[in-house]
Amino acid sequence: MKTANCPSCGAPVTFRSSASLLAVCGYCKSTLIRHDLDLENLGRMADLMEDASPLQLGAEGRYKNGHFALIGRIQLRYQQGLWNEWHLLFDNQKSGWLSEVNGNYVVTFPSPAPENIPTFDAARIGDSLQLHGQAFQISNKETASCIAGEGELPFKVGAGYEAPVIDLANEQNSATLDYSETPPLLYVGEQVELADLKMTGLREREALAGKARAKSFNCPGCAAPLQIRASGTESVACGSCGSVVDAANENHQILSRFRFQNTHEPKLPLGARGHLRGADYDVVGYLRRQATVENIDYPWSEYLLFSEREGFRWLSEADGHWNFIKVTTRTPKVSRSLTKPTASFLGTTYRHFQTSTAKVTYVLGEFNWRVSVGEEALVSDYVAPPLMLSEEKTGQEITWSVTEYIEPEEISAAFKLEQPLLRPIGVAPNQPSPYHGKVWPYWKAFAAFAMGALLIQVVFMIGAQNKTVYQNSLEFERIGAASSLTTEVFPVSGSTGNLVVRNQTSLNNDWLYLDMELIERNSGRSYAFGRDISYYHGVDGGESWSEGNARDEVVLSEVPAGEYFLQIQAETPAGGGAQISDRLVVVRDVPQWSNFFLVLLGLITFPVMAWWRSHSFESRRWAESDYASTSDSDSDSSDD
Amino acid sequence: MFKTYIAAGLLAVSLFSYAQYQGWSVWSVSESKPQPGTSRSAYHK
Numbered sequence: 001m002k003t004a005n006c007p008s009c010g011a012p013v014t015f016r017s018s019a020s021l022l023a024v025c026g027y028c029k030s031t032l033i034r035h036d037l038d039l040e041n042l043g044r045m046a047d048l049m050e051d052a053s054p055l056q057l058g059a060e061g062r063y064k065n066g067h068f069a070l071i072g073r074i075q076l077r078y079q080q081g082l083w084n085e086w087h088l089l090f091d092n093q094k095s096g097w098l099s100e101v102n103g104n105y106v107v108t109f110p111s112p113a114p115e116n117i118p119t120f121d122a123a124r125i126g127d128s129l130q131l132h133g134q135a136f137q138i139s140n141k142e143t144a145s146c147i148a149g150e151g152e153l154p155f156k157v158g159a160g161y162e163a164p165v166i167d168l169a170n171e172q173n174s175a176t177l178d179y180s181e182t183p184p185l186l187y188v189g190e191q192v193e194l195a196d197l198k199m200t201g202l203r204e205r206e207a208l209a210g211k212a213r214a215k216s217f218n219c220p221g222c223a224a225p226l227q228i229r230a231s232g233t234e235s236v237a238c239g240s241c242g243s244v245v246d247a248a249n250e251n252h253q254i255l256s257r258f259r260f261q262n263t264h265e266p267k268l269p270l271g272a273r274g275h276l277r278g279a280d281y282d283v284v285g286y287l288r289r290q291a292t293v294e295n296i297d298y299p300w301s302e303y304l305l306f307s308e309r310e311g312f313r314w315l316s317e318a319d320g321h322w323n324f325i326k327v328t329t330r331t332p333k334v335s336r337s338l339t340k341p342t343a344s345f346l347g348t349t350y351r352h353f354q355t356s357t358a359k360v361t362y363v364l365g366e367f368n369w370r371v372s373v374g375e376e377a378l379v380s381d382y383v384a385p386p387l388m389l390s391e392e393k394t395g396q397e398i399t400w401s402v403t404e405y406i407e408p409e410e411i412s413a414a415f416k417l418e419q420p421l422l423r424p425i426g427v428a429p430n431q432p433s434p435y436h437g438k439v440w441p442y443w444k445a446f447a448a449f450a451m452g453a454l455l456i457q458v459v460f461m462i463g464a465q466n467k468t469v470y471q472n473s474l475e476f477e478r479i480g481a482a483s484s485l486t487t488e489v490f491p492v493s494g495s496t497g498n499l500v501v502r503n504q505t506s507l508n509n510d511w512l513y514l515d516m517e518l519i520e521r522n523s524g525r526s527y528a529f530g531r532d533i534s535y536y537h538g539v540d541g542g543e544s545w546s547e548g549n550a551r552d553e554v555v556l557s558e559v560p561a562g563e564y565f566l567q568i569q570a571e572t573p574a575g576g577g578a579q580i581s582d583r584l585v586v587v588r589d590v591p592q593w594s595n596f597f598l599v600l601l602g603l604i605t606f607p608v609m610a611w612w613r614s615h616s617f618e619s620r621r622w623a624e625s626d627y628a629s630t631s632d633s634d635s636d637s638s639d640d
Numbered sequence: 641m642f643k644t645y646i647a648a649g650l651l652a653v654s655l656f657s658y659a660q661y662q663g664w665s666v667w668s669v670s671e672s673k674p675q676p677g678t679s680r681s682a683y684h685k
Contacts, residue, residue: 441642449649453656460660498663555665592665599656606645 006030007041016071017089020152023072026057031149031158046148046159048075049248051231053084053100054194054202054309057151061197063107066090070098072151076144076163079396081234081369082248087153095154097187098197099176102232102368103311104329105197106174108189113177117186120164120179125398129168131188136168136175137331140397167397169331171345191329194309219243220252228366229271230284230306235370237285237363239263244363244372258373260362264288267317267421268303270365274415277324281305281313283415285365291356291379298356304367312368314401315411320421321428322411323388323403331400332382332389340627343382343389345402350382350389353429354626358392381429385621388430405430427621435614442607449603457596465494465589470566474582476512480574487566489521490586492559497589499559501566504583507535507550512580513571520562527556555592 002015011027015034023032024045031042059070072087083101090096099106114131120141127138146161164179178185215228221243226236233247235255242258266286268274273282285304290297300318302325307313314325332345341352358379363371377392386405391398405428408421424431470490476483492499505512511534518527531554537546572580622628 438642442645445642445646445649449653452653456653456657456660496662498665555663555667557664558662589663592660592663592667594666595656595659595664598666599652602652603649606641606648610641 004034004039006032007039013039015152016069017087017095017152017154018093019095019154020072020087022149022153022156024150024153026150033156042156042158045150048073048148048150049082051075051082051084053231055084055086055098055100055199056201056203059199059201061199063088063096063192063197066092066094068096070151072149072153074149074153074157075147077147077248078142078144079370082147082232087151089152096189102327103307103313104191104327105194106189106191106329107197108174108176108187111175111186111188113184113186117177117184120166120184123166125393125396131168131175131186134170134173136170136173137398138166139169139329139331139399140167141165142167142396167329169329169400171330171333174329217252220245220254221257227271229282230312230366230368232306232312232368233284233366235367237287237365237367237371239364242373244370246370247366255370256372258363260373264301264362264364266301266303266364268315268411268415268417272415274411276305276410276414279307279310281307281310283365285363285367287360287364287367287371288362289358289360291358293356299361304365306366315406316403318428319426320408320424321426321431322406322408322421323428323430324406325390325401325403327399327401331398334391341382343391345389348384348387350384350387352626353381353383353388353622354624355380383430385430385436386432403430405432426624427617429621429624431621433614433617433621435610435617439607439610439614442610446603446607450600453596453599453603457591457593461591464591465497466591467588468585469499469564469588470584470586472584474568474570474584475579476570476572476582477579478572478575478577480572482515482569482571484567484569487568487584489563489565491562492564492588493561494589496558496560498592499556500587500590501529501554501556502583502585502587503531503533503552504585505533505535505550505552506578506581507533507548509536509538510534510580511548511573512582514582515569515571517567518556518559518564519567520560520564522563525560525562527559529554529556555590 003012006013006025006028008030009025009028011025013023013025013032015023021034025032029045031045032039033042055070057070057073061068068088068090070086071089074085076083076085083099086098086100088096088098096107096109099108111132123138123141125138125141129136129138143162143164146157146159148159149157162180166177168175173188173190176187217226218224219226219238219241221238222241224238224240226238226245228236228247236245236247238245242260243254244256246253246255268283270283270286273280282305283303284306287302288299289302290299300316303315305313305315316323316325332343334341334343343350356379357376359376360371360373363373377394380391382389388403390401390403408424412421469492470487472487474485501516503514514531514533516529516531531552533552534548535550536548537544
């Protein structure tokens with residue numbers, strides 16, 4: 001640590017890092033360049049723009065077991081807004097950077113740039129680049145300009161200093177190429193949560209509340225009152241005249257104007273405050289977007305939320321379905337297969353749902369970028385209910401958002417709405433299935449029942465008598481009239497069970513009708529049944545055919561033990577000819593399969609119904625996707 | 641509904657077991673007639 005006196009005001013200026021080249025005097029804001037022991041004054045540093053960043057010089061934290069302090073800061077502006085780059089000094093004198101934009105934080109460290117770096121002009125959004133063995137995708141290409149700096153910085157900066165930068169990301173890491181020097185400077189790191197850095201020395205909550213207090217001014221287009229509630233607001237849309245006003249410019253210039261036929265009433269009023277997902281949010285902006293598919297417009301609403309600690313978040317609403325959205329600096333890994341692309345992110349695989357061009361059609365309130373009606377983005381959605389990944393691609397950047405389905409009741413409760421929100425219509429792409437996890441238990445239960453029924457069937461088959469209690473060969477004359485006969489008495493033993501009567505005839509293009517009655521000799525209990533037996537066959541046009549069967553079998557149920565005989569009245573066709581012979585066999589206790597299949601059929605109805613409900617829900621979900629013609633009925637879980 | 645299924649399944653398997661014991665069959669066609677007078681006197685061999 002080295003200390004020198006500011007050449008402008010004499011205040012002590014400390015250089016904690018040996019890598020620091022520049023320091024801004026904390027008292028007079030002089031920009032001081034270090035030359036060994038001397039300090040050169042380059043003039044007064046421009047003022048930083050007010051923001052609600054919880055970070056400040058001197059704050060300390062921990063990253064991967066390393067302790068660091070915030071010793072410097074650069075505030076930069078790019079096309080869509082502002083961000084801070086905080087200079088970190090670790091205890092081991094290692095330098096790093098903490099990028100802060102819209103509540104997202106990325107820690108990066110200087111890294112040697114490989115030789116295959118494309119030029120700034122040649123780099124394209126979406127291009128892939130190998131850096132230190134990892135594949136990165138270019139997600140943003142900007143020429144940022146420095147607004148101001150403070151504290152210690154390892155290079156010379158000043159207001160208006162331009163830095164062409166390219167941001168890259170993959171599923172795990174982020175990277176930045178700074179083309180302000182030759183060769184370009186490479187910084188590689190990862191997105192972090194502020195809470196995980198275990199920061200101390202942050203700005204007091206009261207100071208942040210003061211920064212976030214609403215600022216009012218009149219619309220330069222129609223003098224309607226406008227308010228700015230969120231720090232980081234770049235533009236404000238006037239609901240009276242359609243002017244989009246530059247919020248960063250104190251003159252509040254009009255950036256654009258749009259015409260609207262109808263005003264849209266947000267379901268969450270601007271200025272409403274709610275406690276959602278562990279943080280307090282203000283509703284600061286509202287916009288309407290739509291996608292047009294096959295000449296049909298599909299509109300939806302988006303609400304910009306602002307939290308002092310969490311930064312900006314979004315709520316989207318379409319047909320009563322709500323989603324909570326957080327922008328991520330990471331880039332999921334997309335796998336483009338022939339059938340359906342997937343995106344993997346933090347251990348979850350998302351399936352491509354649809355790609356469409358979303359256009360902004362109406363804006364109201366504050367936005368953290370210079371919004372304009374008519375701006376378009378190519379949006380690709382990937383779903384893993386209740387989550388969804390959305391990729392938004394414009395000419396300048398690719399932005400990924402992580403979306404989570406949220407029930408309207410949670411929204412109503414969070415914002416204490418007086419009127420209930422509309423009930424959802426249809427099925428949202430990432431709406432969690434109410435049948436999730438409820439199909440498989442039915443199939444498991446069915447399997448258990450089927451095994452039980454099979455066991456019972458096997459037991460009865462093993463224990464069945466299957467005993468022939470009577471058999472005889474009968475002959476019937478072709479007399480064209482009925483003839484009757486009575487069999488001998490035969491015993492039927494065992495407990496009540498079935499009796500199978502089989503007739504194996506010699507019919508050949510002929511018929512035989514048997515009116516049979518099984519009678520118990522002692523009780524007189526009888527079982528009457530008629531059998532119409534016929535068998536015809538031939539050749540027609542070279543193809544053989546047959547109809548009927550010369551064999552017949554009938555099952556008599558609940559036949560108790562006893563002494564039985566059969567009374568048979570046979571009707572035969574007229575015309576004489578050979579007798580019709582009939583081998584009559586009566587079998588006791590023959591195992592039957594019909595009941596087994598019947599009970600299986602009955603038992604399978606419930607799991608089939610459960611599967612059908614789940615399938616129907618998923619079909620309705622995917623009917624709105626790009627794959628509607630071949631709607632995927634597979635559940636997103638392993639239920640089916 | 642799952643509890644209903646479990647109850648219905650146990651009932652169905654129990655009924656199946658009884659049906660197998662009684663020799664019931666969906667293909668049985670007989671009409672049982674208890675003690676008709678004419679039938680009792682039919683056997684005369």
